[in-house]
Amino acid sequence: GNWIFIVLTPVLAWLTIANYWHDATHFALSSDWKVNAFMPYLLPLLSSPSVWYHQHTIGHHAYTNIGHKDPDLAHAPQLMREHKSIRWRSTHSNQAHFLRILLVWSIASGIGLNILSDMRSVVKLTYNNAVPCM
DSSP states (O other): OOTHHHHHHHHHHHHHHHHHHHHHHTTOSOSSHHHHHHGGGGOTTSSOHHHHIIIIIIIIHHSTTOTTTOGGGGSSTTTOOOSTTSOOOGGGTTTTSHHHHHHIIIIIHHHIIIIIHHHHHHHHSEETTTEEOO
16 A cells, blocks of 8 residues: 555544534534434544533534633633633643643543543533533
8 A cells, every 4th residue: 555545544534524523413414403413423432422412512602702601611621721711720831832732632632522521411410510411
């Protein structure tokens, strides 16, 4: 094979997965709502579709960038401060460094969005303390 495909294949796979998943969770992949509701469950690698519908689609889109209401502002407040409504911590002092961003978005966010966010929402009955569970 050609070495370029070592890089190209994962990038194209990611773009395909992220695009269909994102569009389906925003009910924009198909004109049939059943297709949009079912597709994210085929490959729930990015986040739990159930949590995503409530936390992001309902919570974030209704209160985009509004402190203490937009659940997307508090994915990992102990690691990243992405809005002034998040209390500053000493761990935020180096959050602009490339390796810190890489760590948070490649490892910590994946674990947090896929596992911890689901467990926390079941226990607390809210999504990031902003959107009540239904």
